[in-house]
Every structure is written in structure tokens, then in C-alpha cells.
Amino acid sequence: MTMGDRLRELRLKKHLSQEEVAKQIGITRSAYSHYEINNRQPVYDTLKKLAILFNVTLDYIIGGESSKQEHNVSPDAFEIIRILNSMDQDKRKQSIDRMLAVIKQAE
Secondary structure, eight states, X not given: OOHHHHHHXXXXXXXXXXXXXXXXXTSOHHHHHHHHTTSSOOOHHXXXXXXXXXXXXXXXXXXXXXXXXXXXXXXXXXXXXXXXXXXXXXXXXXXXXXXXXXXXXXX
């Protein structure tokens, strides 16, 4: 099974469109489409995002046998990670500190 076949299978299992996957990992639908039809290979950072989104190992995406889940990340958590990664270091630290304060208050 090719990487493109694997990506398509994972996307369909999650009942997502190519547009939805692309938006969640921060690329265009066209770029993602090229991955599924094996015209292009995703860069390492995109592969990591896909592994998190589909809750599988990098090895599984690139054609390995083990699909053991590395992460149990909800779509909301993935969105938070995406937003945090887009911030500069100071804003990211401030945001994390605020989230930790909210969690502490909820305990």
C-alpha cells in the first residue's frame, strides 16, 4: 500500500474531506490531494501533523505495519497545538501559563 493509499484510507475512516484535513494541518487542499495520489511527498513537519491528526505512527503513514497509536489527541487539542505553534515564544509561554492557571482553578 502506498503512502497516498494509506492517507486516503485514514482520512475516510475519520469521515473527513481533503479540505478538512488540509485545513487542520495548515496546507492547501491541492497540496494534500497530491499526497493522496502520490504526486508529492509531505515534508517531515506535515507528516508529524498527519500522524497526530490520524492518531497513528509516522511509520504507519509511510508504509509500515504498526499502526499503534502514539497520541490520543482530540481535534480541539490539535487546533490548540497548531495555534501555539504559530505564536512567537513569548506569546506561546503566556498562553500556556494561562491554560495551566485555568486547569489549576478547575481542580
